[in-house]
Amino acid sequence: MRLRFIGPALAGVIGLSAFVWNADSSPENGHADTYQQLDLFAEILARVQTEYVADVDETEVMEASIDGMLTSLDPHSSYLNPEEYRSMQVQASGEYGGLGIEITQQDGFILVVSPMDDTPASRADIQSGDYISAINGETIVGQPMNDSLKQMRGAPGTDINLTILRENVEPFDVSLTREIIKQNSVSYRLEDTIGYVRISTFNERTTDSLIEALSSLKKEAGSTMTGLVLDLRNNPGGLLNQAVGVSSAFLDGGEVVSTRGRHPNDVQRYNARQGEKIADVPIIVLINGGSASAAEIVAGALQDHNRAIIMGETSFGKGSVQSVIPLGPQRGAIRLTTSRYYTPSNASIQGAGIEPDVEVAQTRLSEEEMADIEKRRKRYSEANLRNALENDQGRERRAPHIPADQPPVDYEGEDYQLERAFGKLRSTDFASDQSQKG
CATH class of the missing domain: 3.90.226.10 (2-enoyl-CoA Hydratase; Chain A, domain 1)
Structure with missing residues (x-):
């Protein structure tokens, strides 16, 4: 089943062999360039796995790659891993844990679309058009939006500090306490x-x-x-x-x-x-x-x-x-502008x-x-x-x-x-x- 959303963006591992294509094997299908790019991706991933200075979490790397492909299309398309997909379903039902804030991403920053009424975000006077540049003192500039969403959500009663950039105002910090968002x-x-x-x-x-x-x-x-x-x-x-x-x-x-x-x-x-x-x-x-x-x-x-x-x-x-398109058990979903x-x-x-x-x-x-x-x-x-x-x-x-x-x-x-x-x-x-x- 597909859910159809028109709001701002919310916040699977594929085997390496799936990306290894011979561009000459199917010339009739007209996708030679695509196969070459997939082959390039597989080569780069293999180099990262063997030559990067530290061990990498292959699942995170693959999820970031998939999400990067989707977010390059428009601001509202993205990949939802299984945990994020479940969270999205809970949010659509009208109750979840967090700050009560709708966000999207712009120029590497998290942009506030709007705070929800009577939530920690609205009571802290976070406003539409504000940018969030750091969470608990750690910069989130350039970080995938879904990662920022994970950091902002959490157990009710726990505290979080956001650094806010607002037009014509010096950057300032806001301390909030997470709660169940109804x-x-x-x-x-x-x-x-x-x-x-x-x-x-x-x-x-x-x-x-x-x-x-x-x-x-x-x-x-x-x-x-x-x-x-x-x-x-x-x-x-x-x-x-x-x-x-x-x-x-x-x-x-x-x-x-x-x-x-x-x-x-x-x-x-x-x-x-x-x-x-x-x-x-x-x-x-x-x-x-x-x-x-x-x-x-x-x-x-x-x-x-x-x-x-x-x-x-x-x-x-x-x-x-x-449209939120499920990808099957343990693969999450994609949120695609259709x-x-x-x-x-x-x-x-x-x-x-x-x-x-x-x-x-x-x-x-x-x-x-x-x-x-x-x-x-x-x-x-x-x-x-x-x-x-x-x-x-x-x-x-x-x-x-x-x-x-x-x-x-x-x-x-x-x-x-x-x-x-x-x-x-x-x-x-x-x-x-x-x-x-x-």
Whole structure:
């Protein structure tokens, strides 16, 4: 069975004779160059085994070789050894031990895609776009991402120290205590007559938890609910079927997303089920640069169907689907990018992201700070990841800029974007904005 993921990257020994090929033995198959490269690999491995200055762990060397091949394709393909595969399955189920942090790799560093809500990482104020350069004082620069994941996970109650690199801040250390990460992916509350639902990730429980949340909000509000804020900020994605399930809660049928693979006929379309849960209730969806993949699918579907106003900042731009392909007992699995996804209007989000209808910054940036970001090209997004897939439609991410709506100089609130969303739903011009979109 293959699991289909659209979130950021998570974190077998083959006999030597399998790599020894005679390039002239099968000239008709057209793979002579490949056989020669496999023969070269076998020769190099043999030299390492006999001539390297110290003994090597052949299993680790082979796993690193396989993983290197896959990670050279794009940032989200990788090899999972049996232990990592089991860990991935546990994480998808929504509970595991660790720090509560979604990561990928960029330029040899571990890049934080987003911290999960109410976890050691979020409570330590680790932020989307941070880089992790060392664990317990030992550098991890250039180390395979799966190795870094192993180091960050561990027994609940044990401590770990991370060295964080953050833009415009001196490097600093953060001490965290590992704990069981229970991905309660949906939280909610009612503020006056407006509902608020936060989805932090898309795991196996997300759709059911959302439906329960909406039912509770309707019961609490009675017939007085005048709007809903769906908060997808810093949501790194997850399972494709859960993105479709969440979208179904807000749509009465229609396409949610399509995926297209390598071959022209490899197209799958995913439609929303009929039976919208909160029909006629206006919705604002909040996104930012940490909203990725499944979060972008939901935002894109609601935007294209004119069901919601999208507010915040351009999303991360991860428009690819990974299939987890088991390799058999004791061989683990590969996590392979097998298709791109497209919104109902046939837009590829890869690299470009979802652009909000109403752009609102969470923090205030000066012209000097923006100029520094542009100069160093440090804006955090899928498009900036090494080996990122190109957008097959030629769409490009909007250049870094200062949104017109950003917190005032003397702002003392806690969440400017959320305040603006509530204000928009309470405003008298919201209905006219909705009709203009339709």
